[in-house]
Amino acid sequence: MNASRSLTLELGGILVxxxxxxxxxxxVIMLTSSEPLVAIRAMFVDPLxxxxxxxxxxxxxxxxxxxxxxxxVVFQTGVFSMGAEGQLYVGAFVGALVGVYGASLPPLLxxxxxxxxxxxxxxxxxxxxxxxxxxxxxxxxxxTLMLNFVAILTTSYLVNNPFKAEGVGGFARMEYIDKDVLxxxxxxxxxxxxxxxxxxxxxxxxxLLLYKTSIGYEIRLVGKxxxxxxxxxxxxxxxxxxxxxxxxALAGCAGIVETLGIQQTFKDNFSTGLGFDxxxxxxxxxNHPAGVLAAALFYAYIQVGAQTMQFNSDMPREVAxxxxxxxxxxxxxxxxxxxxxxxMARRKAVM
Amino acid sequence: xxxxxxxxxIVDLTLFAVLLRVMTPILLSALxxxxxxxxxxxNIGLEGLMLLAAFSSIAAGSAAGSWVVAVLTxxxxxxxxxAVMGFFSLKMNVDIIIAGFAVNLFGSGFTIFLMSKIYGxxxxxxxxxxxxxxxxxxxxxxxxxxxGQLLSGHNLMVWxxxxxVWFCIVLIYKTPYGVHLRAVGQAPQAAQSLGISVVRIKxxxxxxSGAFAGLAGSFLSNGLTNMFVKDMxxxxxxxxxxVVLLGNRNxxxxxxxxxxxxxxxxxATIVQTIPGSPIPSQFIQLIPYVVTILALVxxxxxxxxxxxxxx
Numbered sequence: 001m002n003a004s005r006s007l008t009l010e011l012g013g014i015l016v017x018x019x020x021x022x023x024x025x026x027x028v029i030m031l032t033s034s035e036p037l038v039a040i041r042a043m044f045v046d047p048l049x050x051x052x053x054x055x056x057x058x059x060x061x062x063x064x065x066x067x068x069x070x071x072x073v074v075f076q077t078g079v080f081s082m083g084a085e086g087q088l089y090v091g092a093f094v095g096a097l098v099g100v101y102g103a104s105l106p107p108l109l110x111x112x113x114x115x116x117x118x119x120x121x122x123x124x125x126x127x128x129x130x131x132x133x134x135x136x137x138x139x140x141x142x143x144t145l146m147l148n149f150v151a152i153l154t155t156s157y158l159v160n161n162p163f164k165a166e167g168v169g170g171f172a173r174m175e176y177i178d179k180d181v182l183x184x185x186x187x188x189x190x191x192x193x194x195x196x197x198x199x200x201x202x203x204x205x206x207x208l209l210l211y212k213t214s215i216g217y218e219i220r221l222v223g224k225x226x227x228x229x230x231x232x233x234x235x236x237x238x239x240x241x242x243x244x245x246x247x248x249a250l251a252g253c254a255g256i257v258e259t260l261g262i263q264q265t266f267k268d269n270f271s272t273g274l275g276f277d278x279x280x281x282x283x284x285x286x287n288h289p290a291g292v293l294a295a296a297l298f299y300a301y302i303q304v305g306a307q308t309m310q311f312n313s314d315m316p317r318e319v320a321x322x323x324x325x326x327x328x329x330x331x332x333x334x335x336x337x338x339x340x341x342x343x344m345a346r347r348k349a350v351m
Numbered sequence: 352x353x354x355x356x357x358x359x360x361i362v363d364l365t366l367f368a369v370l371l372r373v374m375t376p377i378l379l380s381a382l383x384x385x386x387x388x389x390x391x392x393x394n395i396g397l398e399g400l401m402l403l404a405a406f407s408s409i410a411a412g413s414a415a416g417s418w419v420v421a422v423l424t425x426x427x428x429x430x431x432x433x434a435v436m437g438f439f440s441l442k443m444n445v446d447i448i449i450a451g452f453a454v455n456l457f458g459s460g461f462t463i464f465l466m467s468k469i470y471g472x473x474x475x476x477x478x479x480x481x482x483x484x485x486x487x488x489x490x491x492x493x494x495x496x497x498x499g500q501l502l503s504g505h506n507l508m509v510w511x512x513x514x515x516v517w518f519c520i521v522l523i524y525k526t527p528y529g530v531h532l533r534a535v536g537q538a539p540q541a542a543q544s545l546g547i548s549v550v551r552i553k554x555x556x557x558x559x560s561g562a563f564a565g566l567a568g569s570f571l572s573n574g575l576t577n578m579f580v581k582d583m584x585x586x587x588x589x590x591x592x593x594v595v596l597l598g599n600r601n602x603x604x605x606x607x608x609x610x611x612x613x614x615x616x617x618x619a620t621i622v623q624t625i626p627g628s629p630i631p632s633q634f635i636q637l638i639p640y641v642v643t644i645l646a647l648v649x650x651x652x653x654x655x656x657x658x659x660x661x662x
Contacts, residue, residue: 032468080448082395132644136651141395141448142596143647145589146640153640157633279452316467321460328453334444 005344010286013340017330018284018298025323029315039313046308047301053308055190060300062261063088065199066254067278068285068292069206070247075287076210077243078223083129083144084251085275086151087122091252092259093155094121096266097163099177099259107180114181115198118256119249125151126248127241134237140244152269159268173267183261193261200293202250207289209246219243251275280324283332299324356625357618364500366617371505372575373620374613375512376401376567376584380591381598381605382512382519383563388595389523390556391536396436396451397564398588399458404429404568406462406579409481410469418482418573425569426562432457433561437554455588463581477578484508484574508570515563519602522559532556564588593643599650612639 026040033039047053067084074081095118102110129147132138156172165175183193210216221229222239230236254274263270281299285291306320330336360366380397387394404425412421432454440450466472484507493503523529534542535552543549567587572579590612597611598604619635 082452132648132651136648136655138647138651139393139596141393142592143644145395146593146643149586149589149640150637150644153633153637157631160633161631276452276456279449283449316464316473318460318464318467321456321464325453325457325460328449328456329439329443329445332445332449333439336443338444 006341009340009344010337013337014284014286014331017333017336018327021323021326021330024326025319028319028322033313033315035313039309039315042312043305043309043315043319046312047304051187052190053304055187055192056307057297057300057304058190058192058196059262060303061296062193062195062199063254063258063274064277064281064296064299065293066202066250066257067275068281068296069202069278069289070250070254070275071278071282072285072287072289072292073206073210073219073243073250074247075282076223077219077240078226079130079133079240079244080141081126081129081144081244081247082141082279083126083147083248083275084254084278085271085273086144086148087126087248087251088255088258088271088275089151089155090125090255091118091122091249092255092263092270093158093266094118095252095256096174096177096259099181100163100175100265103178107178110178111181114260115253115256118252120252122252122255123245123249126245126251130241130244133244134240148275155266156268159266163266165265171268173263174265176265177260181260182264183257195257195261198253198257199296202253203289203293206250210289215239215242251278254278280328283328357621360621364497366621367501368505369617369620370610370613371509373616374609375506375509376571376575376587377590377594377612377616378512378606378609379508379515379563379567379570380588381594381609382515382602383560383567384591384595385519385598385600385602385605386523386532386563387553387556387560388600389536390532390553391539392440392447392553392556393592394433394436394451394557394560395448395592396433396454396458396588397560397567397591398584398586399451399455400429400432400561400564401568401571401584401588402458402462402582403432404565405572405583406465406476408565408569409476409478409572409579410465412482412573413478413480416480416482418484421482421573422484422566422569425573426565429565429568430558430561433557433564434554437557440557441550441554459582462579466579466581473581475578475580481577482573483577484570506570506574508566508574511566512570513606515566516602516606519605523602528552528555567591590639593639596650597643597646611642615639 029039029043030036047057067088070084071081095114098114098117102113105113125147129140129143132143133140159174160172163174164172183195186192186194186196210219218229218234218239221232221234222236226236255271258271258274259266277299281292281295284295284299285293302320302323306317309315309319310317380401384394384397407428408421408425411424412418436450436454439445440447466476470476487503487505487507487510489503493499523532531542531547531552534545534547535549539549571583594605594608594612598606598608615635615638619632622630622635623632
């Protein structure tokens with residue numbers, strides 16, 4: 001089977017599984033809502049009918065693209081990192097520190113410095129599980145899950161104590177970051193902010209990195225066949241550590257972009273699992289930057305749809321979770337895709 | 352002031368009672384994690400299984416007015432979801448980590464969904480007539496100072512959890528099933544060639560995992576508290592995974608690990624309630640996670656040294 005046919009098959013398979021997941025979600029709505037048509041309309045149509053809602057979809061997609069890319073990079077190396085959530089907190093925290101305490105810098109210097117600090121901080125944090133995996137063969141699933149708690153609790157302590165803004169009650173946060181370095185709104189009548197440009201740029205950069213550079217080649221080779229990569233003279237340990245650090249930098253970028261675009265400063269417990277959503281995005285997008293873009297936009301659409309549904313009907317927004325879970329299971333079910341390939345091959349043989 | 356309060360609680364054995372209560376869900380879910388881990392499948396879905404069990408048990412229990420119904424429902428639901436997880440991972444070839452991740456997602460979202468659809472509530476569900484897993488009072492012994500506090504007045508589930516440690520030792524080391532389970536975990540190919548059905552063993556291991564997570568979840572909503580709160584597990588399922596590794600993958604190790612983590616949890620709870628505490632509670636909550644990472648490093652270093660010693 002040639003490459004383009006294989007790609008069509010893969011894409012077709014993903015579309016079918018996505019449709020199946022959406023259908024299951026609709027069935028749940030049909031069965032449990034007293035006004036199912038209103039609810040389904042609110043879920044699937046309303047997000048697209050107003051400029052404001054489309055702006056919200058874009059805003060939701062911004063961090064999802066970045067965390068999706070973050071996980072696509074490590075997954076391509078064959079490392080099962082679950083640490084994007086913690087790395088995102090570290091990035092947002094370090095970036096916000098530079099944002100709050102570097103206010104005297106000229107904005108043109110200040111802004112890149114914030115991004116850089118966030119990404120560097122997160123990358124260093126990501127180096128921990130990377131090194132543990134590469135040199136000690138410590139299971140990355142467990143170390144990254146543990147490090148998530150470490151990051152969230154540590155930043156929570158810091159923002160509740162030394163770095164807490166004055167006069168803030170229950171929900172601890174730092175002082176607000178200066179308006180000059182916050183991401184501006186880009187479409188009138190919506191809340192869409194300029195973070196989308198950063199995310200789109202990141203897609204391009206990650207694409208070039210993975211498919212047009214030697215380190216990208218090494219990353220993919222280590223993921224596909226570590227033994228072969230090793231015999232081919234690739235320092236697989238270095239590649240593993242590097243890919244986890246790149247991934248963490250992207251997660252940190254997601255954290256600071258969300259901070260500068262939406263939150264306006266570091267807030268305690270601000271992320272609603274964006275790092276974990278990235279896992280779903282990467283899986284849906286088959287670890288390819290273009291796939292990540294499509295998956296993030298789709299995922300954001302579902303999330304906004306869930307909100308409009310909760311607002312306009314008797315259904316809670318958690319219905320979206322059912323769709324998400326089915327998406328994850330269907331899209332990663334290799335048996336389904338193997339079956340499709342097999343049938344395709346058989347049909348070809350008959351012809 | 353903090354030290355004084357803590358010391359008083361150690362002396363009058365309140366800390367001991369709190370420890371037993373707090374460590375019970377950790378221990379039960381860790382034993383669940385242990386069985387699947389020994390069978391070679393890491394179950395990161397414990398968190399979601401516990402949430403589903405916690406919700407379904409209090410819902411069914413308060414409807415039926417019986418704690419037995421509550422616990423049985425919790426266990427049944429968690430086992431059912433484990434079976435679905437097993438179907439996707441073993442039959443549809445979904446990576447077991449992704450399947451577990453999906454279960455966590457599902458457990459958190461679906462319980463909130465049901466709470467909203469059934470009761471019209473968003474944050475927590477605390478029925479006035481919720482049944483409670485009974486407390487075991489031992490006559491005569493309960494009147495003896497110290498001994499009474501040590502042995503009497505604990506929740507039944509605390510005893511079930513402790514007995515489960517013994518049960519797991521028997522199951523894993525003394526039964527044919529345990530032999531198969533360990534064989535599948537250590538050398539699946541060899542086990543297969545000896546005629547052991549790897550898929551069936553892994554599937555039943557996941558069911559055991561679900562059963563223990565179900566007990567843990569039922570205890571959360573019907574013993575430790577008397578309500579369901581959204582995402583009430585708060586990372587217990589992940590702690591359980593850590594306990595399995597920290598306990599060096601055996602039941603007694605898991606018991607010790609649960610005591611350590613339970614203690615950190617219990618002290619954090621006490622410190623949080625003392626005003627003006629000099630130790631931030633976040634740091635005490637951090638201890639288990641940091642200890643786990645250090646333990647992983649330690650095990651890895653030891654293994655490396657052992658490997659280097661081999662000719």
